[in-house]
Structures are given as C-alpha cells and as structure tokens.
Amino acid sequence: xxxxxxTGSLSWVAACGPxxxxxxxxxxxxxxxxxxxxxPVWFEVHLVPQFxxxxxxxxxxxxxxxxxxxxxxxxxxxxxVFGGRDGAAIHGDTWRWNGYEWKQLTAVGSGxxxxxxxxxxxxxxxxxxxxxxxxxxxxxxxxxxxVWNGSQWSRLAALGTPPGRRHSHAMTFDGARVIxxxxxxxxxxxxxxxxxxxxxxxxxxxxxxxxxxxxxNIRVAPGxxxxxxxxxxxxxxxxxxxxxxxxxxxxxxxxxxxxWVPCTxxxxxxxxxxxxxxxxxxxxxxxxxxxxxxxxALAGGALSDTWTFDGLDWSPAATAERxxxxxxxxxxxxxIRRRSATFAGAANRASTGADVPNDTVWEFYRVGHAxxxxxxxxxxxxxxxxxxxxxxxxxxxxxxGVCCEEYCGACERCDTGGRCRIAAGASCRGDKGCDGxxxxxxxCRYPGPEQRCGTCxxxxxxxxxxxxxxxxPEDPSCERLWCDKASHQCRDYQRVRxxxxxxxxxTRWAHCAAFTNKPDGTPCNCYGGECHDVCAGGFCDRQWGDxx
Numbered sequence: 001x002x003x004x005x006x007t008g009s010l011s012w013v014a015a016c017g018p019x020x021x022x023x024x025x026x027x028x029x030x031x032x033x034x035x036x037x038x039x040p041v042w043f044e045v046h047l048v049p050q051f052x053x054x055x056x057x058x059x060x061x062x063x064x065x066x067x068x069x070x071x072x073x074x075x076x077x078x079x080x081v082f083g084g085r086d087g088a089a090i091h092g093d094t095w096r097w098n099g100y101e102w103k104q105l106t107a108v109g110s111g112x113x114x115x116x117x118x119x120x121x122x123x124x125x126x127x128x129x130x131x132x133x134x135x136x137x138x139x140x141x142x143x144x145x146x147v148w149n150g151s152q153w154s155r156l157a158a159l160g161t162p163p164g165r166r167h168s169h170a171m172t173f174d175g176a177r178v179i180x181x182x183x184x185x186x187x188x189x190x191x192x193x194x195x196x197x198x199x200x201x202x203x204x205x206x207x208x209x210x211x212x213x214x215x216x217n218i219r220v221a222p223g224x225x226x227x228x229x230x231x232x233x234x235x236x237x238x239x240x241x242x243x244x245x246x247x248x249x250x251x252x253x254x255x256x257x258x259x260w261v262p263c264t265x266x267x268x269x270x271x272x273x274x275x276x277x278x279x280x281x282x283x284x285x286x287x288x289x290x291x292x293x294x295x296x297a298l299a300g301g302a303l304s305d306t307w308t309f310d311g312l313d314w315s316p317a318a319t320a321e322r323x324x325x326x327x328x329x330x331x332x333x334x335x336i337r338r339r340s341a342t343f344a345g346a347a348n349r350a351s352t353g354a355d356v357p358n359d360t361v362w363e364f365y366r367v368g369h370a371x372x373x374x375x376x377x378x379x380x381x382x383x384x385x386x387x388x389x390x391x392x393x394x395x396x397x398x399x400x401g402v403c404c405e406e407y408c409g410a411c412e413r414c415d416t417g418g419r420c421r422i423a424a425g426a427s428c429r430g431d432k433g434c435d436g437x438x439x440x441x442x443x444c445r446y447p448g449p450e451q452r453c454g455t456c457x458x459x460x461x462x463x464x465x466x467x468x469x470x471x472x473p474e475d476p477s478c479e480r481l482w483c484d485k486a487s488h489q490c491r492d493y494q495r496v497r498x499x500x501x502x503x504x505x506x507t508r509w510a511h512c513a514a515f516t517n518k519p520d521g522t523p524c525n526c527y528g529g530e531c532h533d534v535c536a537g538g539f540c541d542r543q544w545g546d547x548x
Contacts, residue, residue: 038346040287042306042322042404045100045361054537063102064095066358068328069119075130076150079332079341082132085119087353090137092117094153099337099363105151115146121168124178130177131156131198136167141186145198159202166192173232174227174544179206179234179255191240195258210251210260227283233292235309238276246298250314267313276303278349280331284364286307286338291317291364293342296327296349303327305365315433324364328354331364339365378403384414411438434459434466 010220045438064070070091078098084091090113094105096430111118117119121135121142130148134141143165145156163169168184169192179197185192195206227234234253250263267273277294289311297303329345341363345356372383382404404414410428412420417533428444434453435444448461457466518524523531 022545028317040284040308040317040319040321040366041363043363043365044321044323045363058525060103063358064093065089065342066344066354066356067119068092068344068356069239070133070330070344071121071123071135072330072332073123073125073130074332074334075125075148078336079334080123080148081131081330082123083118083121083135084344084354085352086190088439090117090119090140090141094148097343099334099339099341101361113152115144115153116142118142122169122171122180122183124171124173126173126178131171132277133163133171133180134166134169136186141165141184142166145203155235160196160204162203163194163196163205172227174255179227191239195255197255206255206258208258208260208445210258229269235311236260237292238295239278240277245276246275246296250309257394265266265313272313273307273317274298274303275316276327278327278329278346279303280326280329280342280345282331282340282457283332283336284334284340287366291331291340292488293327293331293364294323294329294345300349302345302347317364324356325354329356337365339363344485361405369378372401372403382408382414384418410444411442429464434464436464 064081065086067084067086069244072081074080075096080094081095081097082093083409096105098527114136115132116137118135120134120136123130123132124459125131129150132146134143136142144200145158145162146153147156163180166183166185169180171178171180173179174197176199179195179199181195183192184190193208195204195208197204202284207476232254232328234251236251236253238247238249252261252263252270253259254537270379276295277297277362281294283289283290284291287308288310292307292309292314294303304322304325306319307314307519308317309315324347325343326342326345326347327349329342331340335338339359343361344354344358346353347355362440375381375383377383380496383401384404385401402418404420404425405418408420411423413423413426413427415421421491422440422442422443423438424440426438428438436444444464446459446464448459452457453459453466459466490507518535520534520536522535522536524533
C-alpha cells in the first residue's frame with residue numbers, strides 16, 4: 001500500500017496506495033466544501049505512439065511490468081511507483097509517471113541505501129521527500145524506513161522506537177509529520193492497531209481511543225490515507241475486520257488526540273457503498289473530495305465503482321467510462337496536473353498475480369480545469385484559448401485558457417474542453433511537406449501528383465511525400481523547359497538533344513557519327529502516343545525556339 005500528497009496546500013495532503021487486506025483511509029474536511037460545477041471523468045491514457053509538437057513521438061519506451069501491492073506517491077515531479085508483485089515475481093524497481101510517459105529511474109541507490117524488492121509497503125510524500133516503510137517479500141516482513149529525495153533512495157537512520165516490522169499499513173502527512181497506522185505483523189500474523197508519527201527522523205507512538213478499544217472493529221491494513229491539517233481528521237472506509245472479512249463502515253480519526261469517531265450519516269451506511277478491501281483511495285485537492293475506487297468485494301471479485309467523500313457524505317461518481325474492476329492498485333493524486341492516476345492491479349482477491357493489463361493508465365479529474373495563459377503553462381505544450389468576445393480589445397484582455405489534455409494527431413485539434421477531436425476539412429501536412437485535407441475519419445488525404453511541391457516534384461497521394469514525378473514529363477513548374485527525372489531539374493531539351501531515331505532523342509554529347517539523323521519533319525519528343533515536335537537539322541524543333 002502507499003500514499004500520496006499534494007504540495008499545493010498543506011491543509012490537504014493526499015495519500016495513496018494499495019491495501020493488502022484492507023481498508024482505505026483518506027482525509028476529509030470538517031465541513032463540506034463548495035460543490036464544483038464540473039463533472040469529473042475517468043480518462044484512459046493509451047501507451048501507444050503519439051506525436052507532439054513538431055511531430056516528436058511521445059508515449060514510447062518502456063513501462064512497469066504489471067503488478068499489484070505496489071507503493072506509489074507524488075514525489076514533487078510526478079507519480080513515483082516502487083515495488084509490487086506478480087505471482088512469484090517481486091519487484092524492486094522505481095518508476096515515475098509524468099502524465100504522458102513512464103520513465104524508469106536507474107542508479108537510484110545501492111546496498112543498504114536501496115530498498116530491497118518488496119510489496120505491500122507504505123509510502124507518502126512530506127513536501128520535501130518521499131518516505132517508505134516496511135512491506136514484505138516471500139520470506140520476510142520489513143521494519144526499515146527509506147527516503148526518496150527526487151533522484152535517489154537512502155536508508156533513514158531513524159531515532160526513537162520504530163513502529164516495527166509490518167506490511168499492508170497506511171501512511172500520510174499532516175503538514176508537520178508523517179502518520180503511520182495499522183497493518184499486519186508478518187512474524188506473528190496478527191493485526192496491528194497502533195498509530196505512529198515520524199517527525200524528521202524520530203518515530204513516536206500515538207495513543208488512540210475509540211475504535212482501537214473494540215477488538216471487533218480492529219482492522220488489517222488501513223490502506224490509503226489523506227489528511228486535512230485544519231480538521232485533523234483521517235477518513236477510514238472498510239478494510240479487513242475479524243477473519244479479514246471486508247467491512248463497509250466509515251471512521252473519522254483525529255491524529256492529535258487519537259480519537260476514532262464513526263460516521264453514522266445515511267450516506268455512510270447506504271447499501272450501495274458495499275464492503276471492500278484493497279481499494280484505491282486518495283484525496284483530490286482540486287475537487288476537494290476523497291476519491292475511492294474499486295477494491296475486492298466480500299466474495300473476492302473486483303469492484304469498478306467510484307465514490308467521493310466531501311467531509312460529510314459519500315456520493316457515487318457516475319462516469320461514462322471507468323477502469324475495469326481491480327484491487328491491490330494505487331490511486332495517487334498529482335497536484336501539478338490536478339488529477340489522480342492508477343494502473344495495473346489484480347482482478348480477484350485470491351489472485352497472487354497481477355492480471356490487470358499495464359498498457360494503459362487511467363486518470364480521474366475534472367476535464368479542462370487546469371488553466372493557462374500560454375503554451376508554456378501546459379505540460380502538453382498546448383494552451384487552448386477561448387474566442388475573444390466581440391467588441392473586446394484582445395490587447396487589454398487577460399483570457400485564461402485550458403491546457404490540452406493530450407498530444408493531438410495531424411488531423412486532430414484540441415477543443416476548449418482540453419480534448420483532441422477530429423478536425424475534418426482542416427489542412428494537414430505529410431511527413432515530407434505535402435499539404436493535404438483531413439477526412440471525416442481523421443486521416444490526411446493528399447491531392448496527389450496535381451499538387452507540385454518543388455522543381456520537377458509532385459506529391460504522392462499515399463504518403464504525402466514530394467517524391468512522385470509528374471505524369472507528364474513537361475512540368476508546368478519548368479515553364480518552357482523540360483523536367484529531367486534523373487536530376488529533378490528543369491533543362492532546355494531543345495538545345496541538348498538531337499533527333500537520332502523516330503520519336504527519340506539522344507543527348508548532344510553522344511557520338512553523332514554512330515547515329516543517323518532522321519529527316520526533317522520526323523516526329524520527335526513523343527510521349528503517351530502523342531508527338532510534340534518534329535526534327536529539323538538533326539534537332540527537335542521546339543515551337544518556341546530555334547534549334548541549336
């Protein structure tokens with residue numbers, strides 16, 4: 001499991017990560033914030049070749065192997081992913097998702113300064129560094145702490161009494177300290193109910209009251225958390241209760257006094273909000289909502305629903321598209337791009353492998369909310385400005401546009417909602433400079449050889465390249481000269497050719513003694529069954545000039 005937090009405001013910190021057995025936690029506000037007008041959506045980012053500005057390929061290259069139980073968190077630059085497992089394969093690699101492509105971060109530590117391969121670890125961002133704790137492999141449950149500074153890992157020489165070995169626990173940041181809670185002790189296979197905080201390099205246990213006093217309500221792996229530094233509350237939903245059975249209750253947790261208070265409002269107890277473990281959960285700073293997605297249901301199958309919590313009530317997020325059901329995944333919030341992202345996971349709680357494909361990344365966000373004034377404000381390099389109102393002087397008007405959410409193809413244009421749309425009828429250009437027109441299907445159609453694109457060159461209707469010779473050897477771009485197909489240059493053929501055979505000419509430098517000049521009046525310069533000139537004095541006599 002893991003967590004992620006925003007740097008945009010210390011009053012809200014997002015945490016995200018997989019839950020290995022359990023609950024999801026996230027922070028809520030003390031009072032419900034204002035409702036946003038824009039409806040959030042899920043968007044599937046396909047990792048296929050795309051082209052950006054100047055037709056530079058984007059989205060190419062390697063990507064993380066499919067996995068579940070990985071740790072992920074915003075790290076100040078993008079979504080950092082570490083570890084996870086797929087069956088017997090336990091990963092120890094580090095990746096970053098920037099919204100358009102994956103990048104594997106190599107040479108990021110060695111020996112004890114590099115976390116060993118593991119899964120079900122806890123991870124969060126404290127504003128300057130990422131903190132990772134615990135996790136497990138096939139034989140060991142870890143009790144170590146590592147920090148990521150943006151470019152490399154190092155082991156933290158922790159002071160005080162550390163939390164001890166555990167996996168499937170949760171961490172978040174409250175603006176001053178890292179908060180850790182729950183999980184399982186791999187050595188004794190019992191659920192852990194304590195809460196810890198890390199300030200600098202010192203771990204300290206926090207006393208709790210409420211839920212922790214009731215053995216019936218003790219949970220495994222609180223999962224993902226997010227924190228409201230003003231309200232000082234965590235939000236916990238579901239997780240593994242007695243015998244690791246998924247639960248469906250919501251708890252609010254004060255990290256100052258350690259009090260756990262149940263949410264008893266109708267929205268917190270509605271039947272549609274089913275029990276689950278291993279969901280993806282984070283706090284979306286832009287929407288000011290906790291976002292919950294998927295997880296494993298009581299019967300073990302994966303859920304695909306999405307819910308948001310505004311500090312008082314849970315509400316279903318109705319979206320036209322959404323990720324396939326999954327659990328053991330991470331939902332991590334990126335405050336730079338104002339969206340939460342997830343990938344991979346498992347389709348069933350009983351699965352030890354990662355059977356959700358890794359060829360796409362799903363993002364949840366409010367479309368077009370990232371404002372911009374020019375292209376430099378956007379990660380995609382494209383800022384779409386709205387039309388200037390009639391009668392307004394654009395020189396005195398500051399207009400905020402919308403960042404394009406993707407890189408558009410040759411026959412696509414970004415609309416005012418930030419999405420690429422087919423632009424039928426728009427002009428497009430081939431890879432070698434031929435101008436074309438976009439079809440209804442979004443393909444560039446080129447006019448073909450009738451479009452000339454240089455001396456003795458014409459466009460190919462298939463490739464859009466300036467490499468197809470004119471059908472007629474007399475290229476209009478040569479005016480009264482003739483196109484030389486070998487050199488792609490205009491030549492004065494009337495001065496360099498002799499009549500040596502019916503309808504054919506040889507260059508003036510040929511040994512004329514080897515040929516017999518045809519009589520004057522013999523047709524020459526014949527193409528396609530039509531002769532354009534006649535022989536005169538051994539030369540093709542052009543109508544517009546005298547032979548040499």
